[in-house]
Every structure is written in C-alpha cells, then in structure tokens.
Amino acid sequence: MGGDLALDCRDVTVRFMSERRAVTALERVSLALEPGDFVTLLGPSGCGKSTLLRVIADIIAPTTGSVKVFGEAPSGARQRREIGFVFQDASLLPWRNVLDNVRLPLEVGGRRGSVPVSPEALLDMVGLAGWEKSYPHELSGGMRQRVAIARALLGGPRILLMDEPFGALDEITRDRLNEELLRIWRETGTTIVFVTHSIYEAAFLARKVLVLAPRPGRVRELVTVDLPEPRGLAVRETPEFVRLAAHLRRVLEGL
Amino acid sequence: MEEAEMDAAWQAAQRRRKLRGWLLPSAGAGALLFLWWAVVAYFHVRPFIAPSPEVVAITLYQKFGMLMDNLAPTAIEAIGGFIIGNLLGIGIATIFVHCRTMEQAFFPVAVFINSIPIVAKAPILVLMLGNGLAPKIAISAVICFFPTLVNMARGLEAVSPQAMELMHVLSGSRWEIFWKLRLPTSLPFLFSALKVATSTAVVGAIVGEWIGSQEGIGALIIQATYNFDSALLYAVVLCGSAFSVAFFMAVRLLERLVIRWEAPGG
Numbered sequence: 303m304g305g306d307l308a309l310d311c312r313d314v315t316v317r318f319m320s321e322r323r324a325v326t327a328l329e330r331v332s333l334a335l336e337p338g339d340f341v342t343l344l345g346p347s348g349c350g351k352s353t354l355l356r357v358i359a360d361i362i363a364p365t366t367g368s369v370k371v372f373g374e375a376p377s378g379a380r381q382r383r384e385i386g387f388v389f390q391d392a393s394l395l396p397w398r399n400v401l402d403n404v405r406l407p408l409e410v411g412g413r414r415g416s417v418p419v420s421p422e423a424l425l426d427m428v429g430l431a432g433w434e435k436s437y438p439h440e441l442s443g444g445m446r447q448r449v450a451i452a453r454a455l456l457g458g459p460r461i462l463l464m465d466e467p468f469g470a471l472d473e474i475t476r477d478r479l480n481e482e483l484l485r486i487w488r489e490t491g492t493t494i495v496f497v498t499h500s501i502y503e504a505a506f507l508a509r510k511v512l513v514l515a516p517r518p519g520r521v522r523e524l525v526t527v528d529l530p531e532p533r534g535l536a537v538r539e540t541p542e543f544v545r546l547a548a549h550l551r552r553v554l555e556g557l
Numbered sequence: 558m559e560e561a562e563m564d565a566a567w568q569a570a571q572r573r574r575k576l577r578g579w580l581l582p583s584a585g586a587g588a589l590l591f592l593w594w595a596v597v598a599y600f601h602v603r604p605f606i607a608p609s610p611e612v613v614a615i616t617l618y619q620k621f622g623m624l625m626d627n628l629a630p631t632a633i634e635a636i637g638g639f640i641i642g643n644l645l646g647i648g649i650a651t652i653f654v655h656c657r658t659m660e661q662a663f664f665p666v667a668v669f670i671n672s673i674p675i676v677a678k679a680p681i682l683v684l685m686l687g688n689g690l691a692p693k694i695a696i697s698a699v700i701c702f703f704p705t706l707v708n709m710a711r712g713l714e715a716v717s718p719q720a721m722e723l724m725h726v727l728s729g730s731r732w733e734i735f736w737k738l739r740l741p742t743s744l745p746f747l748f749s750a751l752k753v754a755t756s757t758a759v760v761g762a763i764v765g766e767w768i769g770s771q772e773g774i775g776a777l778i779i780q781a782t783y784n785f786d787s788a789l790l791y792a793v794v795l796c797g798s799a800f801s802v803a804f805f806m807a808v809r810l811l812e813r814l815v816i817r818w819e820a821p822g823g
Contacts, residue, residue, distance in 0.1 A: 360725075395720070411727045
C-alpha cells in the first residue's frame with residue numbers, strides 16, 4: 303500500500319433532508335492528496351467545507367461517491383486512529399485537566415497501548431509545557447486550541463482534519479498559531495486538511511487551496527500555492543503572496 | 558509600595574464585604590424576631606394562637622431530647638427516600654437516554670404519576686406498605702424521583718454535538734460515551750435536582766407521618782396542633798427546618814467537592 307494517496311475523494315455528493323426539501327451540501331467534489339500535503343478548504347458558509355471534513359472523518363456518510371484515506375474506507379482509518387480531528391470550539395472536557403484531556407484518546411475506543419509521542423511531549427510541542435495540571439476554564443481560547451491540537455496528534459494520526467480551529471480567535475493569536483501549526487506540520491509530517499473562510503489563512507498555510515462555491519457546495523478551483531517553505535508571517539508581504547490572495551479572491555467570487 | 562497599598566485596600570474591602578454578608582442577614586432575622594416578640598407582648602396574643610419567641614426557645618431547650626427522638630425517624634425516612642428516589646431517577650433517566658422507545662412509552666406515565674398531589678399519593682402508599690417506616694420512605698422517594706428524572710435526562714442530553722463527534726472519531730463505545738462524557742456533563746444538572754430534593758424529601762416524610770404515625774416530626778406537628786400547644790408546634794417546625802437546611806448544606810458541600818471544574822460564576 304506504499305503508493306497510496308493520503309486522501310482520495312471522488313465525486314463525493316452529500317444530500318440530506320431538512321424540513322421538507324432535500325439539501326445538497328456537496329456536489330461531485332473530488333480531491334486527491336499526497337502524504338504530507340497541506341490543503342486548505344476555502345469558501346463562504348454553506349459551501350460544505352465542514353461537511354467534506356466530516357465525510358473524510360467518517361462522521362457523515364456520502365450519498366454517492368467514494369472516499370479513501372490511505373487506501374481504505376474512512377471507517378477503517380477512523381478505527382485504526384489514522385484520523386485526528388480538531389473542532390472549531392476546542393471541545394475540551396471541562397472536568398479534565400490539560401494533560402487528561404490530551405490523554406482522552408488513550409481511554410476510549412479500546413486503546414490502552416503506548417503512543418509514539420507521549421502526551422507530555424505533545425504539550426511541549428504545542429507550547430504548553432507546565433500547564434498540564436490546569437483546567438480548560440483557566441486557559442485562553444488560543445491555549446485551548448493548542449490542547450485540542452495536542453489531543454488530535456496523540457497516537458500519531460496520518461491525517462489531521464481541522465475545522466476552522468482558529469476561527470474564534472483574535473488575529474494576533476491566530477497568526478501565531480498559524481506559524482506554529484506549520485512548524486508542527488513540518489515536525490510530524492502528517493497530512494493536514496484545514497477548513498477556513500479566511501483567504502490569508504488559506505494561502506499562508508497551504509500547498510493547495512481547494513476553493514469551494516456554495517449551494518450546492520462544489521469545487522471552483524484547486525489552486526496550487528507556490529510560496530517558499532518554510533514560511534514565516536513575513537511571506538504575506540511578498541508580491542507573490544499578494545498576487546495569490548487576489549487570485550483566490552477572484553476565484554471565490556467566481557470571476 | 559503602591560502595589561502593597563492597593564493590595565491592602567483590596568483585602569480590607571473583601572473583609573468588609575464578608576462581614577456585611579454575615580451582619581445584614583443576622584440583623585434582619587434579629588429585627589423580625591423582635592417584631593414577633595413585640596406584637597405578641599403588645600397585643601397580648603394568647604399562647605394557643607401564637608407563642609412568643611422566648612417560650613419557643615424554652616420549649617426547644619426543655620424538650621430537646623424528645624424533639625430529637627422524633628426527628629430521628631423523620632430523618633431516616635427523608636434520607637432513605639432521598640437515596641431511593643434519586644437512584645431510581647438517575648437509573649431511569651439513563652435508560653431513557655439510551656432507549657427512545659422506553660422513554661416514549663413510560664415518560665407520559667411518569668408525568669401522570671407526578672401530577673397526582675402528594676397528599677393523594679400518600680394514603681395509597683400507606684395502604685400498600687402498612688404503618689412502619691416503609692410507606693414514609695416510599696412517599697419521600699416518589700416526591701424526589703420526578704425532578705431528578707427530568708433534570709438527569711436533560712443533563713445526559715446536554716452534551717455538545719462536537720463532543721459527540723469527537724467521541725465518534727475516537728471510536729468510543731456507548732459505555733465510554735456515557736462514563737466519559739454524558740455522566741460528567743449531567744452532574745451540574747443532577748446536583749441542582751438533588752438540592753431541591755433535600756427539602757421535598759423532608760416534606761414527603763412529614764406528610765407520610767401525618768397519614769398515620771405515632772412518632773416523627775409529622776406526628777408531633779399533628780399532636781401539638783390538636784393540643785393547642787403552639788410553643789411545641791413552633792419548636793417542632795424549627796427542628797424540621799433545621800434538619801432540612803442541614804441536609805441541603807450537606808448536598809451543597811458534596812456538590813462543591815464533586816464539581817470543581819466550573820469557572821467561578823460560570
């Protein structure tokens with residue numbers, strides 16, 4: 303299975319019934335990612351980007367089309383813990399301290415074995431060494447998301463799905479976390495699918511930006527990002543970045 | 558230097574606030590007690606209509622042993638009913654959350670039983686269970702059961718959708734979702750029901766004793782009323798209330814020990 307794609311979505315369509323009519327959340331969306339890729343899903347609300355993420359995570363079943371995660375069905379990948387998921391709100395359990403929140407994946411789903419990187423080391427990686435015994439209500443929004451990222455990385459997932467994880471944070475915190483996410487991505491080599499509605503975030507983070515259109519959610523264009531790596535925030539001031547952002551905006555608006 | 562001064566000022570303000578927290582309610586209670594005493598003394602209210610506070614205090618002191626002997630069975634009934642009723646409420650709420658069919662079949666029945674006034678349920682239970690502690694415990698349990706069932710079921714459902722998705726991504730079993738997610742989420746809801754249940758459990762025990770009992774706070778209330786012994790009546794009521802308050806405080810203490818994760822004020 304060595305030559306498998308990290309992610310292979312083909313003609314994924316999702317329809318569900320709401321009230322009295324059928325809603326098409328996604329229409330024939332295809333996306334192929336190599337292992338180690340970083341793709342951002344960019345689009346306005348209602349374009350189905352979160353739905354696509356949930357299809358990959360086996361939370362929602364596609365109505366038609368196929369999804370393969372490292373060559374197998376999402377349910378298998380989920381059961382083998384190859385998928386890590388970071389939600390928009392950190393979704394920490396308030397009665398557990400930081401360390402126990404990161405350790406949660408070891409206590410459910412019949413997993414009680416060892417993990418490649420210890421929870422303590424992961425907390426260190428996300429910059430929260432020394433906060434192990436704190437409770438979520440004692441942390442800022444940005445710190446909570448760091449905990450959620452450490453939790454998602456426990457067990458060494460091969461693909462990390464992130465649903466607007468920094469959407470609720472202030473811009474300064476978001477910038478810092480964007481830079482750190484790139485560092486974590488380089489350190490872990492995991493494949494990342496990142497949902498956002500910020501053009502700058504989408505362009506700064508990704509190697510590929512999948513631009514989606516709303517109602518029904520469909521692909522406008524898969525834009526390849528040709529910015530140098532590793533990237534720092536300064537890259538956003540380069541003419542290449544500005545051109546890319548302008549291009550993304552045009553694609554978003556369907557021009 | 559400035560910081561130390563500010564710190565001292567802040568601490569002084571805290572002390573004043575604390576003192577006010579004690580002083581004002583005590584002053585209020587004292588004023589009402591005085592008013593009571595003054596009304597009884599000024600209008601020469603006869604003792605069988607209302608006793609003056611000092612007579613109540615003397616009765617409380619002189620008959621303390623007898624009062625405590627009667628408080629004991631009431632306390633046992635209330636605590637027993639509290640435990641049984643709440644355990645049933647928690648258990649059935651757990652079943653309801655995991656089995657919609659059961660909920661749809663039996664929740665309306667629970668609502669119906671709850672709508673029967675407690676004074677009407679009490680004789681039925683006395684007929685079924687005889688005259689000992691059992692019917693009083695049962696009445697107390699029935700009265701605790703419903704609010705706990707409703708609150709617990711709500712608490713178990715109060716899990717955020719994202720937390721459920723997280724558990725799904727982690728392939729958590731129903732059992733794990735219950736223990737690691739639903740149960741802790743429900744605890745604040747459960748405790749607010751338990752706190753209400755402390756006083757209703759005592760009410761249940763007392764109402765049970767009214768129907769037929771020779772001892773207990775309820776029996777003593779009936780006796781004192783028939784004998785126009787208002788001082789004893791007031792003393793008994795005070796004992797019952799004191800127990801209710803102590804019971805409530807005990808559950809609140811337990812709540813504070815168990816739920817330590819809520820942000821202050823949140």
